[in-house]
Amino acid sequence: MKRFLSAVLFFVVLLFLWQAFFRAKIWSSVLLPSPLQVANYLKGAIEDGTLGHATVITMRRLLIGYFIGIVVGLPLGLLIARWNLLRDTLGTTALGLQTLPSVCWVPLALLWFGQTEAAMLFVVVMGTLWSVIIATETGVRNVPPIYRRAALTMGSKRLHIWLKVILPASLPFIVSGMKQGWAFAWRSLMAAEIFVTILTGFGLGQLLHYGRELSAMDQVIAIMLVIVVIGLLADKIFFSPIEKFLHRRWGTSQA
């Protein structure tokens, strides 16, 4: 409760400072709108549905692409860890592509798929996939062999060992890979949406882009806030509970 209150206090102070800077008129109000103007834009955008619509479009791209990235990446990571031939080929490829900033996929996606949803999905998948593959492979290779041996003596065989021993044993690695993949996917999707108009739907990135075109700073700041909040929510709702569970089980942190 005390922590919650101090957090609230912190943000209230932040708002006051913002308002104070606005009042001081150091910058023109075109460049620094007041908190109220931003709130007004948000209210209008929520009421006329622009914001909700854009959020749904963006989240749909993100979630579908992310899901595909994980569903493809996880088994590939396991396979790469299992077979040396795959490790030397696909594993090396994944390692290389993971170092590529995922925004760099945007031009290629646009040339291949045009200004379509497929291009957006492709960018998100590329952002997710390599991180998940690498993390899964690393996780599997870090499983102490004793777990496998113990499972063998208890009658566990191939597929059962993979699903019930190797996979859960490498979960801490896999989850951190998934988190990294999420961050990469989210960033590259925003970049892609700001870069190009996708005719099939206006996402948050496009709203940000048009805010700039119109020099509507209240819109730019408002959308940035929304993007920050979505990022925070994803962390608090999805990743944080999983990480807490892992920490509790493995005893890796006292938090």
Next chain:
Amino acid sequence: MRRLAARSSSASQELKVIAPSKLAIDNVSKSFQSASGTVLALDHVSLQVDEGEFVCLVGASGCGKTTLLNIIAGLEKPDSGNVLADGKPITSPGRDRLVMFQEPALFPWLDVFGNVLFGLKLKPNLTNKDRRDVAKYYLELVGLTRFERANIHELSGGMKQRVALARALAPNPRVLLMDEPFAALDALTREQLYGDLQRIWEERKKTIVFVTHNVREAACLGERVLLFSPHPGRIQEEFAVDLPRPRDINSVDLAGYATKIIRSLRKFSEERREDGR
């Protein structure tokens, strides 16, 4: 005596005491290649373990005790020689022969109950309720009922070893292979576990092969104590311990046996030194 919860009939079927196995290790050799050359871990080792016998292996570090257990478990193949359980060759691991490993081998992603349940889930012809009942029975047997939902890292070293024991006992194996299970524990906890293990051995009728560095421990637990010599690993001498149970690690009779064994151990290491090793 412990009072155990009422169980369904199929679960009590599963908890029935089953016949322990007889082990025959015949002329087994095993060597390892490593960076520093070839190590002959076992050199023509032969050993019989009767049904329901409690045998202790004692020997210096690196003389091949773990290797021998791994071979009996089926986790490792000998280079030559035969290993038989009840007359049948051991070719792969099986839940007839369960192992308490020298290193911690409990699964950190499962809680205590989940760990004990792991092997049971792999046994066909049991309902989930049976499996839970059986797991509860063994947790009670090792005195950890209160901790069934605890995470592994929350347990003390002694409690972890108890969980490992419950996990190894739960699928009702015929043979229990124990690799220095109590080495890292304090004397008091260890004494308690000696009592527990002797009681469980008598109640559950298992063939037990128990590896240890501790000569007193060996004399306290084993009906026979086998002395291993290193480089190459061989069985050098055998002692029968003829004392009534439950045995107390601190008893005077036991000390007599321990002294005898230690004297032999010393003799071997001195002979080796004189050989220029």
